[in-house]
Amino acid sequence: MADAPFPTPVPADLGPSGAAARPGVVVLTAHPQMEHSRINRRLMTAAQQVTRRGAGVGVGVAVRDLYALYPDYLIDIAAEQALLASAELIVWQHPVQWYSMPALMKLWVDEVLSFGWAYGPGGTALRGKDLWLVATTGGPRESYHPDSYNRYDFNAFLPAYRQTAQLCGMRFLPPLVLYGAHRAGEPDVQAHLDHYTQRLASYPHWGELDTLLYDIVPPVPPDTRPDDTAALTPFGTN
Amino acid sequence: MAHGSWLSSALIYLAAAVLAVPLARFLGLGSIIGYLGAGVLIGPWGLKLVTSPQAMLDFSEFGVVLMLFLVGLELDPRRLWSLRKPIFGWGSAQLFGSAALMTALAVSAGVDVALAGVAALGLAMSSTAIGLGVLHERSLMNTTSGQSVLSVSLLQDVAAIPILALLPLLTPAATRAAGGGWLGAAKALGVIAAIVLGGRLLIRPALRWIARSATPEIFTAASLLLVVATAALMQAVGLSMALGAFLAGVLLAESEYRRELETDLEPFKGLLLGLFFIAVGMSVDFAVVLAQPLRVAGVVAAFVLLKAFVLWAMGRAMPLPAPERPVFVILLAQGGEFGFVVFQTAAQSGVIAPSVASMLVAAVAISMLVTPLLLVAADRWLIPLLAGQTRRTLPELREPQNRSVIIAGFGRYGQIVGRMLYANGVQPTVLDIDAEQIEAMRKFGWRVFYGDATRLDLLRTAGAASAAVLVLAVDDVAQSIEIAKMVREHFPRLTIVARARNVRHYFELHDLGVGLIERETLDSALMSARSVLEQLGWERHQARTLAMRFRRHNVDQLHRIAPHRADEAKFIAASKQAREQLEQLFAQEREQAAQRRQTSGWSADDPAPAPPPAR
Numbered sequence: 001m002a003d004a005p006f007p008t009p010v011p012a013d014l015g016p017s018g019a020a021a022r023p024g025v026v027v028l029t030a031h032p033q034m035e036h037s038r039i040n041r042r043l044m045t046a047a048q049q050v051t052r053r054g055a056g057v058g059v060g061v062a063v064r065d066l067y068a069l070y071p072d073y074l075i076d077i078a079a080e081q082a083l084l085a086s087a088e089l090i091v092w093q094h095p096v097q098w099y100s101m102p103a104l105m106k107l108w109v110d111e112v113l114s115f116g117w118a119y120g121p122g123g124t125a126l127r128g129k130d131l132w133l134v135a136t137t138g139g140p141r142e143s144y145h146p147d148s149y150n151r152y153d154f155n156a157f158l159p160a161y162r163q164t165a166q167l168c169g170m171r172f173l174p175p176l177v178l179y180g181a182h183r184a185g186e187p188d189v190q191a192h193l194d195h196y197t198q199r200l201a202s203y204p205h206w207g208e209l210d211t212l213l214y215d216i217v218p219p220v221p222p223d224t225r226p227d228d229t230a231a232l233t234p235f236g237t238n
Numbered sequence: 239m240a241h242g243s244w245l246s247s248a249l250i251y252l253a254a255a256v257l258a259v260p261l262a263r264f265l266g267l268g269s270i271i272g273y274l275g276a277g278v279l280i281g282p283w284g285l286k287l288v289t290s291p292q293a294m295l296d297f298s299e300f301g302v303v304l305m306l307f308l309v310g311l312e313l314d315p316r317r318l319w320s321l322r323k324p325i326f327g328w329g330s331a332q333l334f335g336s337a338a339l340m341t342a343l344a345v346s347a348g349v350d351v352a353l354a355g356v357a358a359l360g361l362a363m364s365s366t367a368i369g370l371g372v373l374h375e376r377s378l379m380n381t382t383s384g385q386s387v388l389s390v391s392l393l394q395d396v397a398a399i400p401i402l403a404l405l406p407l408l409t410p411a412a413t414r415a416a417g418g419g420w421l422g423a424a425k426a427l428g429v430i431a432a433i434v435l436g437g438r439l440l441i442r443p444a445l446r447w448i449a450r451s452a453t454p455e456i457f458t459a460a461s462l463l464l465v466v467a468t469a470a471l472m473q474a475v476g477l478s479m480a481l482g483a484f485l486a487g488v489l490l491a492e493s494e495y496r497r498e499l500e501t502d503l504e505p506f507k508g509l510l511l512g513l514f515f516i517a518v519g520m521s522v523d524f525a526v527v528l529a530q531p532l533r534v535a536g537v538v539a540a541f542v543l544l545k546a547f548v549l550w551a552m553g554r555a556m557p558l559p560a561p562e563r564p565v566f567v568i569l570l571a572q573g574g575e576f577g578f579v580v581f582q583t584a585a586q587s588g589v590i591a592p593s594v595a596s597m598l599v600a601a602v603a604i605s606m607l608v609t610p611l612l613l614v615a616a617d618r619w620l621i622p623l624l625a626g627q628t629r630r631t632l633p634e635l636r637e638p639q640n641r642s643v644i645i646a647g648f649g650r651y652g653q654i655v656g657r658m659l660y661a662n663g664v665q666p667t668v669l670d671i672d673a674e675q676i677e678a679m680r681k682f683g684w685r686v687f688y689g690d691a692t693r694l695d696l697l698r699t700a701g702a703a704s705a706a707v708l709v710l711a712v713d714d715v716a717q718s719i720e721i722a723k724m725v726r727e728h729f730p731r732l733t734i735v736a737r738a739r740n741v742r743h744y745f746e747l748h749d750l751g752v753g754l755i756e757r758e759t760l761d762s763a764l765m766s767a768r769s770v771l772e773q774l775g776w777e778r779h780q781a782r783t784l785a786m787r788f789r790r791h792n793v794d795q796l797h798r799i800a801p802h803r804a805d806e807a808k809f810i811a812a813s814k815q816a817r818e819q820l821e822q823l824f825a826q827e828r829e830q831a832a833q834r835r836q837t838s839g840w841s842a843d844d845p846a847p848a849p850p851p852a853r
Contacts, residue, residue: 076790
């Protein structure tokens with residue numbers, strides 16, 4: 001259970017240009033077998049190399065490889081929240097596993113997006129930010145159809161994502177999905193990577209962004225929060 | 239050198255050494271016995287090939303000087319300063335404790351007080367040559383007992399100066415004035431200051447200049463010249479040559495030429511020390527021994543036993559690990575070179591009668607002869623009893639290796655690392671210095687080499703220049719630090735993954751720039767703590783999470799209290815404060831969780847997730 005002997009610095013690495021500049025974009029990537037990844041690893045590397053315009057000097061993108069940072073599933077909640085607070089765009093980049101996210105990504109959601117911080121009374125830390133899902137699927141696009149084995153359109157699996165964003169007061173941007181990732185040809189992959197990095201670099205100047213409105217966040221009564229008796233309270237934030 | 243030409247005496251000495259030493263090693267007796275035996279054999283009481291050993295004794299004493307220079311090279315001033323307590327504390331305890339006991343015994347046996355005092359001081363001195371020689375031969379220099387032997391030897395070197403200076407004052411007739419007095423002391427101080435300043439300011443640039451000439455034999459000559467000049471300076475003002483050489487070595491310990499000096503002087507030291515032991519063997523005056531065998535035997539037995547008693551008590555009080563105590567005791571219990579000098583000076587100045595002096599010299603020489611034999615006996619019977627294993631040596635690793643991982647130390651810790659690596663198809667080069675352990679491991683099919691990882695050449699042979707990772711898992715803290723230091727200096731690209739025996743060790747490794755350090759008991763102890771919480775009713779997953787968070791905070795705090803560790807009182811206060819903070823943090827959190835459950839309304843019939851901690 002030995003994790004890195006020196007704890008992850010807080011706040012975490014803020015891109016190549018140094019800690020002083022705020023990146024504005026935080027990419028959380030999760031792949032339990034990054035060593036076997038074809039697409040997600042390249043997406044992650046591409047994101048690390050993005051330099052964003054319009055933020056004065058070139059500012060990078062903060063990329064958090066969750067399985068590398070927390071191989072023992074012990075998430076540094078304070079560090080994660082500090083980084084999120086500095087972001088305008090939060091990207092979840094992961095392969096779709098059983099119609100959902102990898103286990104550590106889900107644990108990250110459970111622990112970092114906590115009651116009283118991300119939602120509920122006083123939980124306004126993420127209000128006005130954007131959440132963007134960048135996913136890959138094993139099944140081809142055709143399989144996400146009532147006549148095929150995945151039975152549903154891909155969007156039918158997204159209400160939980162959508163609602164998570166909504167409850168935190170974030171916009172849920174249209175997901176970027178690469179279907180049939182392990183069979184995708186190199187030209188398609190390259191085009192996908194280009195599109196991804198171009199988007200990261202140009203945020204928030206996307207054409208369709210102005211048409212997306214923030215929903216009104218419904219109030220959450222204090223006693224209707226989910227059971228967190230087993231969940232963790234981050235040190236120093238409560 | 240009674241035996242004619244230079245060539246024939248070289249023939250005798252070299253032939254005796256070449257024949258006797260391998261034979262002694264083959265018999266498992268160690269090289270020192272071989273040299274001593276060779277000396278007895280060719281000496282005036284053996285084959286009479288050499289009849290006046292004194293000249294050779296004087297000449298070869300330079301081997302001891304070289305050895306102390308090399309010992310000094312291994313100790314930079316900071317480490318020497320950290321040894322000040324053992325040197326002055328334990329060193330004085332040994333010297334004056336033993337001398338006082340021996341004087342008391344002699345006086346109670348009816349010996350004159352002045353004679354008893356001088357004899358006791360002379361006999362309380364130990365043989366630096368044997369002590370450090372054996373430590374070196376067995377690679378024990380960096381163990382706790384090794385450092386203790388060194389400390390005591392150093393104090394004896396220091397103490398020899400006033401003892402030799404005061405001897406003439408004991409003379410009833412005061413045949414010699416206490417020559418010079420203040421002037422002598424001033425001269426001595428001046429020479430020491432010259433060595434210290436010269437070592438710091440002059441020698442390093444000089445060595446750099448000589449090294450640039452790129453003539454290896456001139457660098458060797460310069461190394462020898464350095465030691466000879468230091469020794470000559472010290473002798474000129476009546477100080478210990480060995481002490482001066484040691485001082486010069488310490489001053490050069492931080493220089494970039496440390497390794498070169500070591501490699502250049504090592505063979506000279508080895509040969510001269512060998513000659514020195516041969517000379518000691520030759521100088522045992524068997525006429526005195528045969529004239530009064532019982533008396534000599536009684537003196538030897540009494541003084542060795544008394545010294546051993548004092549040393550054993552010291553070993554317990556320090557404390558030294560039990561299996562290391564016999565070596566510590568045996569290496570310091572014999573008489574030494576200084577004894578010879580003390581008795582000769584005393585005889586010359588008339589403090590003791592010449593017959594008594596030669597009897598005492600014989601006793602010292604015999605005790606030196608007996609030391610290696612005692613060591614062999616302790617190895618065979620006593621140490622296994624104390625440690626449950628014997629310590630032997632095996633052929634050392636010689637063929638160069640080129641694996642990507644080197645494991646230094648294949649004991650309880652290294653083995654687990656190694657097994658995990660093997661299980662994943664990584665084949666490390668494994669080094670250990672415990673022969674028993676290696677043979678046991680080899681029986682189980684492990685490929686383990688015998689080799690002392692504190693040695694640069696051996697690490698190089700093991701592939702340190704090309705490997706990616708060194709797993710530093712040796713038991714001994716001092717050796718671990720030594721290896722880490724050497725690797726950082728000579729193989730900066732080799733990543734060290736280290737085992738820390740304790741927090742101090744952790745800090746020391748951290749200071750050397752080692753990033754991947756694990757305290758050896760932390761994780762297994764935390765697993766036990768988890769089991770305890772589970773037994774008290776905590777859910778397994780919560781126990782796991784609490785243990786891991788405890789670990790993270792514990793490591794954080796370690797780094798926070800690190801700056802205070804030089805000051806023990808502050809360090810303890812900071813540690814205490816850190817522990818209290820951690821406890822408060824966890825308590826606060828439990829309270830908050832309890833409060834939230836109350837306000838969230840559905841806790842009434844909810845079973846408590848964790849029982850309150852039992853006090």
